[in-house]
Amino acid sequence: MNPHNVGVIENPDGYGKVGNPVCGDLMEIFIRVKENVIEDIRFRTFGCGSAIATSSMVTDLAKGKTLEEAMKITRDDVATELEGLPPKKMHCSNLAADALHAAIEDYREKQKKE
Amino acid sequence: MEKRIYLDHAAAMPVHPGVARFAGQFPDGFAGNPSTIYREGLVAQETLAIAREKVAGLIGARSADSIIFTSGATESNNIAVRGTALRNAKKGKRIVASAIEHISVLNPAKDLQKGGFTLTLAPVDRYGTVDLDALGAAVTPETIVASVHYANNEIGTVQPIREVAEIVHDRGGLLHADATDAAGRIPIDVERDGVDLLTLSGNQLGGPDGVGALYIRPGIRVQPVIFGGGQERGLRPGTENVFSIACMGEAARLAGEEMPEESRRLRAVRDSLIAGIMEIEEAHLTGHPTERLPHHASFRFSRIEGESIQLAMDMLGIAVATGSACTSRTLEASHVLLAIGLTHDEAHGSMVATLGRENSEGEVPRIVRAVGETVKRLRAITSL
Numbered sequence: 423m424n425p426h427n428v429g430v431i432e433n434p435d436g437y438g439k440v441g442n443p444v445c446g447d448l449m450e451i452f453i454r455v456k457e458n459v460i461e462d463i464r465f466r467t468f469g470c471g472s473a474i475a476t477s478s479m480v481t482d483l484a485k486g487k488t489l490e491e492a493m494k495i496t497r498d499d500v501a502t503e504l505e506g507l508p509p510k511k512m513h514c515s516n517l518a519a520d521a522l523h524a525a526i527e528d529y530r531e532k533q534k535k536e
Numbered sequence: 537m538e539k540r541i542y543l544d545h546a547a548a549m550p551v552h553p554g555v556a557r558f559a560g561q562f563p564d565g566f567a568g569n570p571s572t573i574y575r576e577g578l579v580a581q582e583t584l585a586i587a588r589e590k591v592a593g594l595i596g597a598r599s600a601d602s603i604i605f606t607s608g609a610t611e612s613n614n615i616a617v618r619g620t621a622l623r624n625a626k627k628g629k630r631i632v633a634s635a636i637e638h639i640s641v642l643n644p645a646k647d648l649q650k651g652g653f654t655l656t657l658a659p660v661d662r663y664g665t666v667d668l669d670a671l672g673a674a675v676t677p678e679t680i681v682a683s684v685h686y687a688n689n690e691i692g693t694v695q696p697i698r699e700v701a702e703i704v705h706d707r708g709g710l711l712h713a714d715a716t717d718a719a720g721r722i723p724i725d726v727e728r729d730g731v732d733l734l735t736l737s738g739n740q741l742g743g744p745d746g747v748g749a750l751y752i753r754p755g756i757r758v759q760p761v762i763f764g765g766g767q768e769r770g771l772r773p774g775t776e777n778v779f780s781i782a783c784m785g786e787a788a789r790l791a792g793e794e795m796p797e798e799s800r801r802l803r804a805v806r807d808s809l810i811a812g813i814m815e816i817e818e819a820h821l822t823g824h825p826t827e828r829l830p831h832h833a834s835f836r837f838s839r840i841e842g843e844s845i846q847l848a849m850d851m852l853g854i855a856v857a858t859g860s861a862c863t864s865r866t867l868e869a870s871h872v873l874l875a876i877g878l879t880h881d882e883a884h885g886s887m888v889a890t891l892g893r894e895n896s897e898g899e900v901p902r903i904v905r906a907v908g909e910t911v912k913r914l915r916a917i918t919s920l
Contacts, residue, residue: 423848428917443881443920446841446862446869450919466919468881470843470862474917510867 427481429464438524440517447473451521460484472515476500480518541854545892546689552742558786580778587785594788596725604768605781609716609737610640612750616712616733617644620681623759628678629653634666635875641683662877663824664693672703679709686718690859690872691823692832701730720791743787747780802891803830812904831891840914841884848910857888
Protein backbone atom coordinates (compact mmCIF):
# COMPACT_ATOMS: atom_id res chain seq x y z
CA MET A 423 0.00 0.00 0.00
CA ASN A 424 1.83 3.01 -1.31
CA PRO A 425 -0.70 5.56 -2.49
CA HIS A 426 0.39 8.37 -4.86
CA ASN A 427 -0.60 12.06 -4.73
CA VAL A 428 -1.74 12.05 -1.11
CA GLY A 429 -2.52 15.39 0.53
CA VAL A 430 -4.20 18.73 -0.12
CA ILE A 431 -3.67 21.66 -2.49
CA GLU A 432 -4.08 25.03 -0.77
CA ASN A 433 -6.62 27.21 -2.61
CA PRO A 434 -7.31 24.56 -5.24
CA ASP A 435 -8.80 25.49 -8.61
CA GLY A 436 -11.31 22.67 -8.12
CA TYR A 437 -12.42 20.58 -5.17
CA GLY A 438 -14.66 17.50 -5.04
CA LYS A 439 -15.95 15.51 -2.09
CA VAL A 440 -18.05 12.33 -2.32
CA GLY A 441 -19.21 9.53 -0.02
CA ASN A 442 -20.06 9.63 3.65
CA PRO A 443 -18.50 8.20 6.78
CA VAL A 444 -21.53 5.99 7.53
CA CYS A 445 -20.68 3.91 4.46
CA GLY A 446 -17.07 4.10 5.49
CA ASP A 447 -15.79 5.94 2.45
CA LEU A 448 -15.24 9.67 2.16
CA MET A 449 -13.00 11.01 -0.62
CA GLU A 450 -11.71 14.46 -1.39
CA ILE A 451 -9.94 15.47 -4.61
CA PHE A 452 -8.08 18.74 -5.10
CA ILE A 453 -6.98 19.93 -8.59
CA ARG A 454 -4.74 22.66 -9.95
CA VAL A 455 -5.60 23.55 -13.58
CA LYS A 456 -3.38 25.35 -16.06
CA GLU A 457 -4.44 26.01 -19.66
CA ASN A 458 -7.22 23.42 -19.43
CA VAL A 459 -4.83 20.70 -18.18
CA ILE A 460 -4.80 19.09 -14.71
CA GLU A 461 -1.37 20.16 -13.66
CA ASP A 462 -1.53 18.87 -10.08
CA ILE A 463 -3.97 16.62 -8.24
CA ARG A 464 -4.12 15.45 -4.63
CA PHE A 465 -6.50 13.32 -2.58
CA ARG A 466 -7.52 12.51 0.97
CA THR A 467 -9.60 9.43 1.74
CA PHE A 468 -11.20 7.90 4.81
CA GLY A 469 -11.96 4.33 3.82
CA CYS A 470 -10.90 0.81 3.10
CA GLY A 471 -7.98 -0.42 1.01
CA SER A 472 -10.06 -0.35 -2.19
CA ALA A 473 -11.11 3.24 -1.52
CA ILE A 474 -7.51 4.34 -1.02
CA ALA A 475 -6.34 2.39 -4.09
CA THR A 476 -9.01 3.86 -6.39
CA SER A 477 -8.24 7.37 -5.10
CA SER A 478 -4.56 6.93 -5.82
CA MET A 479 -5.26 5.43 -9.26
CA VAL A 480 -7.63 8.18 -10.36
CA THR A 481 -5.07 10.84 -9.48
CA ASP A 482 -2.45 9.00 -11.54
CA LEU A 483 -4.87 8.68 -14.47
CA ALA A 484 -5.97 12.32 -14.40
CA LYS A 485 -2.62 14.03 -13.93
CA GLY A 486 -1.54 15.81 -17.13
CA LYS A 487 -4.87 15.19 -18.86
CA THR A 488 -7.11 17.89 -20.28
CA LEU A 489 -10.36 18.50 -18.41
CA GLU A 490 -12.33 16.87 -21.24
CA GLU A 491 -10.13 13.77 -21.11
CA ALA A 492 -10.36 13.64 -17.34
CA MET A 493 -14.17 13.87 -17.42
CA LYS A 494 -14.15 10.71 -19.53
CA ILE A 495 -12.36 8.64 -16.86
CA THR A 496 -14.97 6.23 -15.51
CA ARG A 497 -15.26 4.06 -12.43
CA ASP A 498 -14.68 1.08 -14.71
CA ASP A 499 -11.45 2.61 -16.06
CA VAL A 500 -10.18 2.95 -12.49
CA ALA A 501 -11.12 -0.63 -11.60
CA THR A 502 -9.57 -1.93 -14.83
CA GLU A 503 -6.29 -0.06 -14.21
CA LEU A 504 -6.21 -1.70 -10.74
CA GLU A 505 -6.71 -5.06 -12.48
CA GLY A 506 -10.08 -5.48 -10.86
CA LEU A 507 -11.78 -4.84 -7.54
CA PRO A 508 -13.72 -7.29 -5.36
CA PRO A 509 -17.30 -7.26 -6.76
CA LYS A 510 -18.88 -5.93 -3.57
CA LYS A 511 -16.38 -3.06 -3.54
CA MET A 512 -17.30 -1.91 -7.07
CA HIS A 513 -20.05 0.36 -5.78
CA CYS A 514 -19.17 1.42 -2.24
CA SER A 515 -15.46 2.02 -2.64
CA ASN A 516 -15.12 2.96 -6.28
CA LEU A 517 -16.05 6.61 -5.86
CA ALA A 518 -12.79 8.17 -6.94
CA ALA A 519 -13.90 8.95 -10.51
CA ASP A 520 -16.99 10.67 -9.06
CA ALA A 521 -14.77 12.78 -6.79
CA LEU A 522 -12.58 13.73 -9.77
CA HIS A 523 -15.62 14.74 -11.84
CA ALA A 524 -16.97 16.75 -8.88
CA ALA A 525 -13.65 18.61 -8.66
CA ILE A 526 -13.74 19.43 -12.40
CA GLU A 527 -17.39 20.60 -12.13
CA ASP A 528 -16.38 22.78 -9.21
CA TYR A 529 -13.57 24.29 -11.31
CA ARG A 530 -15.97 25.01 -14.20
CA GLU A 531 -18.52 26.61 -11.86
CA LYS A 532 -15.83 28.88 -10.49
CA GLN A 533 -14.72 29.82 -14.04
CA LYS A 534 -18.28 30.82 -14.94
CA LYS A 535 -18.47 33.16 -11.95
CA GLU A 536 -15.22 34.91 -12.78
CA MET B 537 11.71 -11.24 6.22
CA GLU B 538 10.63 -10.82 9.81
CA LYS B 539 8.61 -13.63 11.35
CA ARG B 540 4.87 -13.08 11.09
CA ILE B 541 2.87 -12.34 14.22
CA TYR B 542 -0.60 -13.83 14.29
CA LEU B 543 -3.11 -11.92 16.43
CA ASP B 544 -6.46 -13.24 15.23
CA HIS B 545 -7.04 -16.27 17.42
CA ALA B 546 -10.73 -15.40 17.72
CA ALA B 547 -11.03 -16.08 13.98
CA ALA B 548 -9.01 -19.29 13.86
CA MET B 549 -6.75 -21.00 16.37
CA PRO B 550 -3.71 -23.01 15.37
CA VAL B 551 -4.13 -26.64 16.40
CA HIS B 552 -2.48 -27.18 19.78
CA PRO B 553 0.75 -29.24 19.38
CA GLY B 554 -0.55 -31.63 22.04
CA VAL B 555 -3.66 -32.21 19.94
CA ALA B 556 -1.53 -32.77 16.86
CA ARG B 557 0.52 -35.38 18.79
CA PHE B 558 -2.70 -37.01 20.00
CA ALA B 559 -4.03 -37.09 16.42
CA GLY B 560 -0.79 -38.75 15.28
CA GLN B 561 -1.39 -41.62 17.68
CA PHE B 562 -4.50 -42.81 15.84
CA PRO B 563 -3.65 -46.17 14.26
CA ASP B 564 -3.34 -46.35 10.49
CA GLY B 565 -6.56 -47.61 8.99
CA PHE B 566 -8.66 -46.43 11.94
CA ALA B 567 -12.30 -46.84 11.02
CA GLY B 568 -15.50 -47.60 12.72
CA ASN B 569 -19.01 -46.24 12.78
CA PRO B 570 -20.14 -45.75 16.38
CA SER B 571 -23.60 -46.98 15.42
CA THR B 572 -22.27 -50.50 14.73
CA ILE B 573 -21.69 -53.30 17.23
CA TYR B 574 -18.62 -55.10 15.88
CA ARG B 575 -15.26 -54.38 17.41
CA GLU B 576 -14.38 -51.38 15.21
CA GLY B 577 -17.72 -49.81 16.05
CA LEU B 578 -17.17 -50.37 19.76
CA VAL B 579 -13.75 -48.72 19.56
CA ALA B 580 -15.36 -45.72 17.84
CA GLN B 581 -18.05 -45.61 20.56
CA GLU B 582 -15.41 -45.71 23.24
CA THR B 583 -13.47 -42.93 21.46
CA LEU B 584 -16.59 -40.75 21.53
CA ALA B 585 -17.25 -41.56 25.18
CA ILE B 586 -13.74 -40.51 26.20
CA ALA B 587 -14.09 -37.23 24.26
CA ARG B 588 -17.44 -36.57 25.92
CA GLU B 589 -15.87 -37.07 29.37
CA LYS B 590 -13.06 -34.66 28.55
CA VAL B 591 -15.42 -31.95 27.28
CA ALA B 592 -17.76 -32.42 30.24
CA GLY B 593 -14.75 -32.07 32.54
CA LEU B 594 -13.81 -28.67 31.10
CA ILE B 595 -17.21 -27.14 31.89
CA GLY B 596 -18.06 -28.94 35.13
CA ALA B 597 -20.90 -30.95 33.59
CA ARG B 598 -21.79 -33.81 35.94
CA SER B 599 -22.88 -36.17 33.22
CA ALA B 600 -20.95 -36.77 30.01
CA ASP B 601 -24.25 -37.67 28.38
CA SER B 602 -25.26 -34.02 28.63
CA ILE B 603 -22.75 -33.23 25.84
CA ILE B 604 -23.72 -33.60 22.19
CA PHE B 605 -21.19 -33.09 19.42
CA THR B 606 -21.99 -30.86 16.46
CA SER B 607 -20.23 -29.41 13.43
CA GLY B 608 -19.24 -26.28 15.35
CA ALA B 609 -20.44 -23.39 17.47
CA THR B 610 -22.83 -22.12 14.78
CA GLU B 611 -24.70 -25.41 14.74
CA SER B 612 -24.68 -25.62 18.55
CA ASN B 613 -26.15 -22.13 18.79
CA ASN B 614 -28.84 -22.96 16.24
CA ILE B 615 -29.87 -26.12 18.10
CA ALA B 616 -29.83 -24.29 21.44
CA VAL B 617 -31.98 -21.38 20.28
CA ARG B 618 -34.23 -22.94 17.68
CA GLY B 619 -34.47 -26.46 19.07
CA THR B 620 -35.28 -25.26 22.60
CA ALA B 621 -37.75 -22.60 21.50
CA LEU B 622 -39.68 -24.90 19.15
CA ARG B 623 -39.82 -27.80 21.59
CA ASN B 624 -41.17 -25.61 24.39
CA ALA B 625 -43.31 -23.25 22.30
CA LYS B 626 -46.48 -23.90 24.26
CA LYS B 627 -44.88 -22.11 27.21
CA GLY B 628 -45.20 -18.72 25.54
CA LYS B 629 -43.17 -18.21 22.37
CA ARG B 630 -40.87 -15.58 23.88
CA ILE B 631 -37.10 -15.56 23.54
CA VAL B 632 -34.49 -13.10 24.74
CA ALA B 633 -30.91 -12.49 23.65
CA SER B 634 -28.33 -9.89 24.53
CA ALA B 635 -27.89 -7.32 21.77
CA ILE B 636 -24.28 -8.40 21.21
CA GLU B 637 -24.72 -12.14 20.75
CA HIS B 638 -23.00 -13.80 17.83
CA ILE B 639 -25.02 -13.83 14.62
CA SER B 640 -25.36 -17.61 14.90
CA VAL B 641 -27.56 -16.86 17.94
CA LEU B 642 -29.26 -13.73 16.63
CA ASN B 643 -30.12 -15.02 13.16
CA PRO B 644 -31.95 -18.20 14.26
CA ALA B 645 -33.69 -16.09 16.90
CA LYS B 646 -34.79 -13.58 14.25
CA ASP B 647 -35.93 -16.41 12.00
CA LEU B 648 -38.18 -17.71 14.81
CA GLN B 649 -40.07 -14.40 14.67
CA LYS B 650 -41.51 -15.57 11.34
CA GLY B 651 -43.09 -18.45 13.28
CA GLY B 652 -44.78 -16.10 15.72
CA PHE B 653 -42.06 -15.95 18.38
CA THR B 654 -41.23 -12.64 20.04
CA LEU B 655 -37.54 -11.81 20.30
CA THR B 656 -36.43 -9.19 22.82
CA LEU B 657 -32.85 -7.94 22.73
CA ALA B 658 -31.37 -6.97 26.09
CA PRO B 659 -29.17 -3.88 25.69
CA VAL B 660 -25.59 -3.56 26.94
CA ASP B 661 -23.75 -0.61 28.45
CA ARG B 662 -20.83 1.17 26.80
CA TYR B 663 -18.45 -1.56 28.00
CA GLY B 664 -20.64 -4.29 26.54
CA THR B 665 -21.90 -5.57 29.90
CA VAL B 666 -25.50 -6.70 29.65
CA ASP B 667 -27.89 -4.34 31.44
CA LEU B 668 -29.26 -6.58 34.20
CA ASP B 669 -32.32 -4.41 34.88
CA ALA B 670 -33.24 -4.42 31.21
CA LEU B 671 -32.65 -8.16 31.09
CA GLY B 672 -34.96 -8.58 34.07
CA ALA B 673 -37.64 -6.62 32.26
CA ALA B 674 -37.13 -8.54 29.02
CA VAL B 675 -37.44 -12.01 30.56
CA THR B 676 -41.07 -12.77 31.42
CA PRO B 677 -42.76 -15.95 32.67
CA GLU B 678 -43.50 -16.73 28.99
CA THR B 679 -39.81 -16.62 28.03
CA ILE B 680 -38.54 -20.04 27.00
CA VAL B 681 -34.85 -19.31 26.64
CA ALA B 682 -32.52 -16.35 27.09
CA SER B 683 -29.20 -16.42 25.28
CA VAL B 684 -26.36 -14.48 26.90
CA HIS B 685 -22.78 -15.39 26.03
CA TYR B 686 -19.98 -15.77 28.57
CA ALA B 687 -17.82 -13.31 26.67
CA ASN B 688 -17.83 -11.38 23.43
CA ASN B 689 -15.46 -12.13 20.55
CA GLU B 690 -15.23 -8.54 19.24
CA ILE B 691 -14.75 -6.58 22.45
CA GLY B 692 -13.70 -9.27 24.94
CA THR B 693 -16.17 -8.26 27.64
CA VAL B 694 -17.02 -11.03 30.11
CA GLN B 695 -20.62 -11.09 31.32
CA PRO B 696 -21.72 -11.50 34.96
CA ILE B 697 -23.15 -14.88 33.98
CA ARG B 698 -24.20 -16.00 37.48
CA GLU B 699 -26.31 -12.89 37.99
CA VAL B 700 -27.74 -13.35 34.50
CA ALA B 701 -28.64 -16.95 35.37
CA GLU B 702 -30.37 -15.89 38.58
CA ILE B 703 -32.49 -13.34 36.74
CA VAL B 704 -33.47 -15.79 34.01
CA HIS B 705 -34.22 -18.63 36.45
CA ASP B 706 -36.20 -16.39 38.82
CA ARG B 707 -38.61 -15.86 35.94
CA GLY B 708 -38.71 -19.53 35.02
CA GLY B 709 -36.61 -19.30 31.83
CA LEU B 710 -33.67 -21.32 30.59
CA LEU B 711 -30.22 -19.79 30.07
CA HIS B 712 -28.21 -20.60 26.97
CA ALA B 713 -24.63 -19.32 27.16
CA ASP B 714 -22.34 -19.33 24.16
CA ALA B 715 -18.89 -20.08 25.58
CA THR B 716 -17.08 -20.22 22.23
CA ASP B 717 -14.58 -17.49 23.14
CA ALA B 718 -14.53 -18.01 26.91
CA ALA B 719 -13.97 -21.75 27.25
CA GLY B 720 -10.36 -22.61 28.01
CA ARG B 721 -9.68 -18.95 28.83
CA ILE B 722 -11.74 -18.36 31.95
CA PRO B 723 -13.14 -20.97 34.37
CA ILE B 724 -16.54 -22.27 33.38
CA ASP B 725 -18.75 -24.42 35.54
CA VAL B 726 -22.29 -25.02 34.35
CA GLU B 727 -23.39 -26.01 37.87
CA ARG B 728 -21.88 -23.04 39.68
CA ASP B 729 -22.80 -20.61 36.88
CA GLY B 730 -26.35 -21.90 36.44
CA VAL B 731 -26.12 -22.44 32.70
CA ASP B 732 -28.72 -24.73 31.11
CA LEU B 733 -27.33 -24.94 27.59
CA LEU B 734 -23.76 -24.11 26.61
CA THR B 735 -22.03 -23.81 23.24
CA LEU B 736 -18.41 -24.81 22.60
CA SER B 737 -16.21 -24.62 19.51
CA GLY B 738 -13.56 -27.26 18.94
CA ASN B 739 -11.20 -24.91 17.16
CA GLN B 740 -11.38 -22.23 19.86
CA LEU B 741 -10.06 -24.82 22.33
CA GLY B 742 -7.08 -25.60 20.09
CA GLY B 743 -8.74 -28.50 18.27
CA PRO B 744 -9.61 -28.86 14.60
CA ASP B 745 -12.22 -26.87 12.67
CA GLY B 746 -15.62 -28.33 11.88
CA VAL B 747 -16.45 -29.71 15.31
CA GLY B 748 -18.23 -28.24 18.31
CA ALA B 749 -20.36 -29.28 21.24
CA LEU B 750 -23.55 -28.34 23.01
CA TYR B 751 -24.15 -29.01 26.70
CA ILE B 752 -27.81 -29.60 27.54
CA ARG B 753 -28.70 -29.87 31.22
CA PRO B 754 -30.39 -33.24 31.82
CA GLY B 755 -34.15 -32.92 31.75
CA ILE B 756 -34.30 -30.02 29.29
CA ARG B 757 -36.26 -30.83 26.18
CA VAL B 758 -34.86 -29.77 22.82
CA GLN B 759 -35.99 -30.82 19.38
CA PRO B 760 -33.75 -31.47 16.40
CA VAL B 761 -33.25 -28.76 13.80
CA ILE B 762 -31.98 -31.20 11.17
CA PHE B 763 -33.41 -34.65 10.70
CA GLY B 764 -31.89 -38.03 10.07
CA GLY B 765 -30.77 -40.93 12.23
CA GLY B 766 -30.68 -41.06 16.00
CA GLN B 767 -27.08 -40.03 16.59
CA GLU B 768 -26.30 -37.66 19.46
CA ARG B 769 -29.68 -38.35 21.04
CA GLY B 770 -31.34 -37.52 17.75
CA LEU B 771 -30.28 -33.89 18.08
CA ARG B 772 -27.37 -34.10 15.69
CA PRO B 773 -28.18 -36.87 13.23
CA GLY B 774 -25.50 -38.10 10.86
CA THR B 775 -22.49 -40.33 11.49
CA GLU B 776 -20.29 -38.75 14.13
CA ASN B 777 -17.08 -37.05 13.07
CA VAL B 778 -15.15 -39.44 15.34
CA PHE B 779 -11.60 -38.32 14.62
CA SER B 780 -12.32 -34.59 15.01
CA ILE B 781 -14.48 -35.19 18.09
CA ALA B 782 -11.62 -37.14 19.70
CA CYS B 783 -9.26 -34.25 18.92
CA MET B 784 -11.73 -31.74 20.36
CA GLY B 785 -11.89 -33.84 23.53
CA GLU B 786 -8.11 -33.78 23.86
CA ALA B 787 -8.10 -30.03 23.17
CA ALA B 788 -10.64 -29.55 25.96
CA ARG B 789 -8.51 -31.59 28.35
CA LEU B 790 -5.35 -29.64 27.51
CA ALA B 791 -7.18 -26.31 27.67
CA GLY B 792 -8.45 -27.10 31.16
CA GLU B 793 -5.02 -28.25 32.31
CA GLU B 794 -3.12 -25.27 30.90
CA MET B 795 -5.67 -22.52 31.53
CA PRO B 796 -4.52 -21.25 34.96
CA GLU B 797 -0.92 -20.71 33.85
CA GLU B 798 -1.60 -19.77 30.21
CA SER B 799 -4.32 -17.25 31.07
CA ARG B 800 -2.03 -15.56 33.60
CA ARG B 801 0.74 -15.36 31.00
CA LEU B 802 -1.51 -14.04 28.23
CA ARG B 803 -3.12 -11.51 30.54
CA ALA B 804 0.31 -9.99 31.22
CA VAL B 805 1.18 -9.83 27.50
CA ARG B 806 -2.28 -8.42 26.74
CA ASP B 807 -1.90 -5.75 29.41
CA SER B 808 1.40 -4.49 28.03
CA LEU B 809 -0.04 -4.52 24.52
CA ILE B 810 -2.98 -2.39 25.67
CA ALA B 811 -0.70 -0.05 27.60
CA GLY B 812 1.53 0.42 24.53
CA ILE B 813 -1.27 0.99 22.05
CA MET B 814 -3.13 3.40 24.33
CA GLU B 815 -0.10 5.69 24.06
CA ILE B 816 -1.07 6.31 20.42
CA GLU B 817 -3.01 9.50 19.85
CA GLU B 818 -6.80 9.11 19.79
CA ALA B 819 -6.66 5.37 20.52
CA HIS B 820 -9.59 4.06 22.54
CA LEU B 821 -10.07 0.70 24.20
CA THR B 822 -13.34 -1.01 23.27
CA GLY B 823 -14.99 -3.40 25.71
CA HIS B 824 -14.54 -3.63 29.44
CA PRO B 825 -11.23 -2.37 30.91
CA THR B 826 -10.98 -5.17 33.51
CA GLU B 827 -13.80 -7.71 32.98
CA ARG B 828 -12.40 -8.96 29.71
CA LEU B 829 -10.99 -12.19 28.29
CA PRO B 830 -7.30 -12.58 29.16
CA HIS B 831 -6.17 -12.94 25.53
CA HIS B 832 -8.29 -10.10 24.14
CA ALA B 833 -7.32 -6.52 23.26
CA SER B 834 -9.65 -4.38 21.15
CA PHE B 835 -9.45 -0.76 20.10
CA ARG B 836 -10.79 1.92 17.86
CA PHE B 837 -8.81 4.69 16.26
CA SER B 838 -10.53 7.92 15.32
CA ARG B 839 -10.68 9.10 11.70
CA ILE B 840 -9.31 5.95 10.05
CA GLU B 841 -10.87 2.77 8.74
CA GLY B 842 -10.33 -0.78 9.99
CA GLU B 843 -9.85 -2.66 6.73
CA SER B 844 -7.04 -0.35 5.72
CA ILE B 845 -5.55 -0.84 9.21
CA GLN B 846 -5.74 -4.58 8.63
CA LEU B 847 -4.07 -4.34 5.20
CA ALA B 848 -1.32 -2.03 6.42
CA MET B 849 -0.62 -4.26 9.43
CA ASP B 850 -0.55 -7.31 7.16
CA MET B 851 2.14 -5.65 5.07
CA LEU B 852 4.12 -5.18 8.28
CA GLY B 853 3.80 -8.91 8.96
CA ILE B 854 1.03 -8.83 11.55
CA ALA B 855 -2.47 -10.35 11.30
CA VAL B 856 -5.18 -8.46 13.19
CA ALA B 857 -8.98 -8.36 12.99
CA THR B 858 -11.41 -5.49 12.56
CA GLY B 859 -15.13 -5.00 13.06
CA SER B 860 -15.25 -2.52 10.20
CA ALA B 861 -18.21 -2.79 7.85
CA CYS B 862 -15.79 -2.80 4.92
CA THR B 863 -14.62 -6.31 5.79
CA SER B 864 -18.03 -7.86 6.46
CA ARG B 865 -19.88 -9.79 3.79
CA THR B 866 -22.89 -7.53 4.18
CA LEU B 867 -20.86 -4.29 4.38
CA GLU B 868 -22.80 -3.48 7.56
CA ALA B 869 -21.16 -2.08 10.68
CA SER B 870 -20.65 -4.51 13.54
CA HIS B 871 -23.83 -4.81 15.61
CA VAL B 872 -21.62 -5.20 18.67
CA LEU B 873 -19.85 -1.87 18.17
CA LEU B 874 -23.13 -0.08 17.46
CA ALA B 875 -24.72 -1.69 20.56
CA ILE B 876 -22.00 -0.25 22.83
CA GLY B 877 -22.92 3.16 21.49
CA LEU B 878 -20.30 3.85 18.83
CA THR B 879 -21.30 5.93 15.81
CA HIS B 880 -20.84 4.42 12.34
CA ASP B 881 -17.58 6.22 11.66
CA GLU B 882 -16.22 5.26 15.10
CA ALA B 883 -17.18 1.62 14.48
CA HIS B 884 -15.28 1.75 11.18
CA GLY B 885 -11.99 2.34 12.98
CA SER B 886 -11.88 -0.85 15.02
CA MET B 887 -8.92 -3.20 15.43
CA VAL B 888 -8.95 -6.41 17.43
CA ALA B 889 -5.95 -8.44 18.62
CA THR B 890 -6.58 -11.86 20.14
CA LEU B 891 -3.52 -13.63 21.50
CA GLY B 892 -2.62 -17.30 21.60
CA ARG B 893 0.00 -19.66 22.93
CA GLU B 894 2.65 -18.73 20.35
CA ASN B 895 2.52 -15.01 21.23
CA SER B 896 4.89 -13.54 23.78
CA GLU B 897 5.86 -10.39 25.62
CA GLY B 898 8.86 -10.06 23.30
CA GLU B 899 6.55 -9.32 20.36
CA VAL B 900 4.77 -6.43 22.05
CA PRO B 901 7.20 -3.63 21.09
CA ARG B 902 7.08 -4.61 17.40
CA ILE B 903 3.28 -4.79 17.44
CA VAL B 904 2.95 -1.41 19.15
CA ARG B 905 5.42 0.14 16.68
CA ALA B 906 3.52 -1.30 13.72
CA VAL B 907 0.17 -0.03 14.99
CA GLY B 908 1.65 3.41 15.64
CA GLU B 909 3.16 3.56 12.13
CA THR B 910 -0.09 2.35 10.53
CA VAL B 911 -2.27 4.84 12.37
CA LYS B 912 0.09 7.66 11.48
CA ARG B 913 0.14 6.71 7.79
CA LEU B 914 -3.62 6.40 7.50
CA ARG B 915 -4.22 9.62 9.41
CA ALA B 916 -2.00 11.38 6.84
CA ILE B 917 -4.36 10.17 4.09
CA THR B 918 -7.72 10.54 5.82
CA SER B 919 -10.37 13.08 4.84
CA LEU B 920 -12.03 13.05 8.29
